[in-house]
Amino acid sequence: MSFLARHRIILPVVSLTVLLAATFYMQPRAMSYFGLNLLFNLAVPIALATIAQMMIIMVNDIDLSLGAFVSLVACVTATILNDTPALGLLILLALILSYALLGAVIHALEIPAIVVTLGMSFVWGGLALFILPSPGGASPDWLRTLMTVKPPFAPMAVVASVIIALVAHLLIIRSGIGTVLRGVGGNARSVAQAGWPVIRLKALAYGLAGLFGVLAGMALVGLTTSADANIALRYTLLSIAGVILGGGEFIGGKVSPTGAVIGALTLTLAASFLSFLRLSSDWQIGAQGAVLILVLTARLIFRQKGAEA
Amino acid sequence: MTISRMLLGAASLAMAAGLAQAESHASATADKRIALSNNYAGNSWRQAMLQTWEEVGEQAVADGMLAAADAYTTAENQATEQAAQIQNMILQGYDAIVLNAASPTALNGAVKEACDAGVTVVSFDGIVTEPCAWRIAVDFAAMGEEQVEYLATRLSDGGNLLEIRGLAGVFVDDEISKGIHEGVAEHDQFEIVGSVHGDWAQDVSQKAVAGILPSLPEITGVVTQGGDGYGAAQAFKAAGRPTPLIVLGNRQDELKWWAEQRDANGYETLSLSIAPGVASLALWVAQQVLAGEEVPKDLTVPFLKITQDTLDDALANTPEGSVANVTYTLDDAKQVIADAK
Numbered sequence: 001m002s003f004l005a006r007h008r009i010i011l012p013v014v015s016l017t018v019l020l021a022a023t024f025y026m027q028p029r030a031m032s033y034f035g036l037n038l039l040f041n042l043a044v045p046i047a048l049a050t051i052a053q054m055m056i057i058m059v060n061d062i063d064l065s066l067g068a069f070v071s072l073v074a075c076v077t078a079t080i081l082n083d084t085p086a087l088g089l090l091i092l093l094a095l096i097l098s099y100a101l102l103g104a105v106i107h108a109l110e111i112p113a114i115v116v117t118l119g120m121s122f123v124w125g126g127l128a129l130f131i132l133p134s135p136g137g138a139s140p141d142w143l144r145t146l147m148t149v150k151p152p153f154a155p156m157a158v159v160a161s162v163i164i165a166l167v168a169h170l171l172i173i174r175s176g177i178g179t180v181l182r183g184v185g186g187n188a189r190s191v192a193q194a195g196w197p198v199i200r201l202k203a204l205a206y207g208l209a210g211l212f213g214v215l216a217g218m219a220l221v222g223l224t225t226s227a228d229a230n231i232a233l234r235y236t237l238l239s240i241a242g243v244i245l246g247g248g249e250f251i252g253g254k255v256s257p258t259g260a261v262i263g264a265l266t267l268t269l270a271a272s273f274l275s276f277l278r279l280s281s282d283w284q285i286g287a288q289g290a291v292l293i294l295v296l297t298a299r300l301i302f303r304q305k306g307a308e309a
Numbered sequence: 310m311t312i313s314r315m316l317l318g319a320a321s322l323a324m325a326a327g328l329a330q331a332e333s334h335a336s337a338t339a340d341k342r343i344a345l346s347n348n349y350a351g352n353s354w355r356q357a358m359l360q361t362w363e364e365v366g367e368q369a370v371a372d373g374m375l376a377a378a379d380a381y382t383t384a385e386n387q388a389t390e391q392a393a394q395i396q397n398m399i400l401q402g403y404d405a406i407v408l409n410a411a412s413p414t415a416l417n418g419a420v421k422e423a424c425d426a427g428v429t430v431v432s433f434d435g436i437v438t439e440p441c442a443w444r445i446a447v448d449f450a451a452m453g454e455e456q457v458e459y460l461a462t463r464l465s466d467g468g469n470l471l472e473i474r475g476l477a478g479v480f481v482d483d484e485i486s487k488g489i490h491e492g493v494a495e496h497d498q499f500e501i502v503g504s505v506h507g508d509w510a511q512d513v514s515q516k517a518v519a520g521i522l523p524s525l526p527e528i529t530g531v532v533t534q535g536g537d538g539y540g541a542a543q544a545f546k547a548a549g550r551p552t553p554l555i556v557l558g559n560r561q562d563e564l565k566w567w568a569e570q571r572d573a574n575g576y577e578t579l580s581l582s583i584a585p586g587v588a589s590l591a592l593w594v595a596q597q598v599l600a601g602e603e604v605p606k607d608l609t610v611p612f613l614k615i616t617q618d619t620l621d622d623a624l625a626n627t628p629e630g631s632v633a634n635v636t637y638t639l640d641d642a643k644q645v646i647a648d649a650k
Contacts, residue, residue, distance in 0.1 A: 030400050038396040038422065042389060135414040136438075224392060225421065225439075226414035234387050268393065275381065275397045284384040 008247040008254075011302055012262040015245070015295050019269050026276045033155050040157035041147070043268035045070070045220040046238055047161055050246070050264040051168045051257060052212035053239035057248055058172070058255045059184045059205045061106065061113030065121035066213060067236035069095075071229055072128040073217025078137025078227035081218075085140070092218075096210035103206025107199045121236075128229040135228040139221045147222030160219075161261050168257030171208075181205050185253025242267055245295055266295075341404040341599045342377040343592060346394055348411035348435065349386045353631050358409070358434075358585035361636055365589040369596070374639075378592060379403075388415035395419040398428075405429035405595040407588070410437045429598045433591040433610070434583075443598065445591050445608045445645075447583050449481055452612055453488025453532070456556045457496055459579045460530045463554060467498020468529030471521075471553070473507040473514055473541055475534040482506075485534050502526060507537035511562065514540030522548045531555040535582045538563045558582045559613060559633040564624045577617050584613040584635040593642030605649040 023039070024031045030039050049070055056063040073095065081088025102120065106113050151159050172178040183191045184201050192198045216235070221227055244250070245266055246259030270291045274284050345362050349355055359380055366378025381398070383390045388411045396419050398406050406423055410416050410432055417439040423430050424441035433445035460470070472489060475482035493499050503525050507514030514537035522544060531541050535558025545552050552570070557563040557580035570576035587610050598604050613635050615623045627633045 027400055029402055034426075035400055038400050042393050042396065135412045137414070220389070224388070224415045224418040226417055228388055228412045228415040231388050231412070231415050234385065234389060271390070271393060272397045272400075275394060276401065278379070288384070 008256050009259050009262075011295070011299050012246045012256075012259045012266065015298075016262050016266045016269070019266060019273060023269060023273050023276065026273070037155035037157050039272055040155070040161065040265060040268065041223055043265050044147075044157055044160045044164075045216045045223065045232070046235060046242065046268060047164050047261045047264040048212050048216035048219055049232070049235045049239040050242035050260045051164060052209040052216060054168075054172075054243045054246075054248060054255050054257060054260045055181075055205050055209035055212065056113065057185075057240075057243050057250060058182055058253055059103075059202055060188075060251050060253070061117075062240065062250070063117045063209065064114060064236055065117040065119075065124055066209075066239055067233040068121040068124035068128065069099075069210075069213045070217045070220065070232035070235050071227075072124040072131070073214050074221045074224075074227040074231050075128045075132040075137065075229055077143070077218050077221040078139060079131055082138055082140045092214050096207055096214055099210025099213070100203040100207030103209075104199050104203040106206075107202040125229065132227055132229055135226065137221075137227045139225045143218060143222040144225060147219060161265060165258045165261040168212075168261070172255065172257050177204070182253040182255070185251065185255075238264070238267055241292060245292065247299070267292075337601065338375055338596050338599045339373050340376050341596070342379070342402070343375055343405045343407060343595050343599075344398045344401070344403040345378070345380040345588065345592075346391060346398060346406055346408045347380060347382040348388075348391050348409060350382045354585050357631060357634050358588045361586040361634060362588040362592065365592055365636060369592070375596060377403075383411070386411055388412040392416050392419035395423055399423050399426045403428060405431065405599055407591045407595050408432040408435075408437065408442070409588070410435040413438050429595055431591050431595040431598065433587055440606070443594060443604060443606050443608065445587065445594060445610055447587075447610050447612075449484035450488035450491065452581060452583075453485040453490075453534075454492040454495075455488075455581065455612070456532045456579070457489060457492025457499065459556065460499065460532070460554060461496040463577070464529055465498075467496070467500075469502040469526055470499050471518070471525065471528050471531045471541075472501050472504040473518065473531060473533045473537045474504060475507070475509045475537075477506050482534065489532050499530070501532075502528070507534070507540065509534060509536035511537065511540035511543075511560075513537075515544045516540075518544035519547060522550065528553045533558055536560055538580075539566050542566055552576070554578055556580070557615075559584075559615060559623075559627075561624070561627045561629055561631050561633070564615065564620065564627060564633065568620055568624055571617070571620070580615040580620075580623075580633075581612045582632065583610060585632065586634050586636045590637035590642055590645065593637060593639045594646065596639070597642060597646060602646070604646050608645055608649045611645065 029035050049066055053063055053066055076088060076091050080091060106116050149156050180196055181201055184198060188198055220232060242263035243260050246256055246263030248255040270288055274287050279287055350359060362380050369375045369378055381394055383394055391411045395406060406428055408430060413436060416437050420430050420437050420439040420442050430442040432442050436444040436446050474486055493501055503521050505517035505521050507517050518541045531553050533556050538555045538557040539562045541555055542552060555578060557567060557578060559580050559582035613633060615633060623633045
């Protein structure tokens with residue numbers, strides 16, 4: 001088990017390192033404080049969204065509304081949070097609570113999460129359009145300052161990624177409640193028999209997803225300085241791909257927070273790398289998919305070897 | 310004597326300096342690289358835009374005006390993806406980024422990064438609101454107003470107008486319509502008696518016009534937004550009503566219909582729209598900024614107008630199913646810049 005736990009993280013790290021080396025070779029300018037930040041700063045909200053998605057995948061569900069949710073948060077952040085911070089915070093809090101409630105409802109009524117979240121994506125999208133009918137708004141100054149901060153030694157994007165991975169790791173892998181949460185994905189019945197209220201655990205997992213989703217939306221606005229009701233629609237699929245790329249599994253509560261962050265960075269880097277290659281955009285989606293398949297194939301081979309050994 | 314000689318000397322010095330300056334502007338950008346960041350390539354207008362960029366860019370590189378003019382299109386029409394694309398362009402060391410933006414605001418962060426890195430950013434068509442970028446915008450309201458002004462010169466007695474609008478809820482539709490209504494307010498011999506949404510598509514327009522026609526009095530003129538004139542003409546024909554004066558929008562099918570009508574019964578009208586070649590204008594504006602010229606941040610694209618005299622040329626140069634295009638030259642860009650000053 002200890003070997004498995006370790007090798008789960010090896011492959012994402014290797015993929016990122018190889019891709020990073022290739023990018024540096026193609027574009028030596030990227031190998032600098034400034035370059036790394038440009039390369040990775042838009043990966044920070046994606047990493048947060050990936051952690052959010054991971055919380056849901058951890059309890060064997062999948063969230064198809066995440067992109068719309070992050071967009072909604074971005075719209076709230078760029079308008080209400082900026083104009084009347086207290087009300088904005090209240091709304092963001094309510095959004096997190098509604099995510100927790102969603103988790104409880106999905107568990108209590110035993111409806112597939114994929115259906116509920118798909119439906120919710122239209123609700124979030126509608127609300128986002130209601131708040132911000134046409135693109136605009138402005139980032140709160142403190143948020144802009146936070147996202148453009150220039151820490152010593154390493155750029156913001158790298159520091160933020162490390163912090164996100166560390167916090168999520170402590171929360172999910174190291175803490176007691178994190179272990180129980182993963183247990184819900186592994187074997188919900190045993191967890192229930194051990195005396196844990198599964199409905200509350202699911203609500204907690206969804207609530208945590210909501211929290212990281214809110215952080216993702218806020219980080220995004222800090223970077224873009226304004227919002228748009230469709231700004232983060234891509235995050236739904238990116239976050240799922242990030243979790244899987246980072247060594248997570250769709251079922252069984254097998255997730256890796258560090259891997260998920262690395263997965264998000266790898267996906268971002270893959271897009272930049274293809275653009276540095278000057279690949280025609282017609283081929284880029286396909287090439288992005290090919291990179292994904294390549295890594296997953298490597299993982300499958302890796303795991304079979306691991307099982308044999 | 311000495312004073313006049315001094316003056317002469319000063320004058321010739323100034324002239325020499327001026328010449329040197331002019332020369333340096335031509336070659337000053339020889340080592341500059343410009344990138345086009347485009348968010349969408351899925352319609353004929355965008356395809357024509359990319360093609361114009363490629364042609365003009367290649368020529369500029371061949372002429373030694375620029376070192377590179379590369380075009381990038383994002384795989385999906387998403388602002389976050391385009392923001393990443395712009396940041397990659399900064400890393401690739403481009404001197405200027407010409408941008409047709411997926412969102413007027415969501416790219417501001419990336420655009421600011423580019424400006425801070427010393428990259429010139431010129432946005433056109435889909436413009437960005439970040440103050441450090443240049444904007445080449447389309448004055449859609451003026452396009453609407455111009456239609457009514459043209460009708461006023463042709464129909465001095467005025468009359469009833471039918472307005473065909475675009476896609477409801479889109480900013481462009483509101484702007485053109487606003488311009489039309491302003492024009493009608495000024496020329497009060499006209500009255501808009503009906504208004505339908507044609508979604509900038511011939512088939513939708515034909516259906517919409519056919520639906521409203523029976524309820525309308527005699528129509529003397531039709532004001533449009535482009536992509537809808539031919540459909541309107543077909544609807545009038547099907548209803549057995551006389552063809553009114555329809556302002557057209559540069560689409561090939563519209564121009565072809567116009568030429569046929571002109572040959573048959575001397576039909577006269579005006580056609581106007583935005584040329585996809587505006588990308589080449591943006592290229593030259595970026596070149597001018599790189600050359601150190603003082604360029605105002607807000608520029609306006611001229612419309613491409615086709616009149617009775619230029620109809621045959623325009624029709625001959627427009628591929629079937631496409632839209633009339635024009636390639637802007639460096640001199641056009643200088644003119645646009647001078648007009649804005």
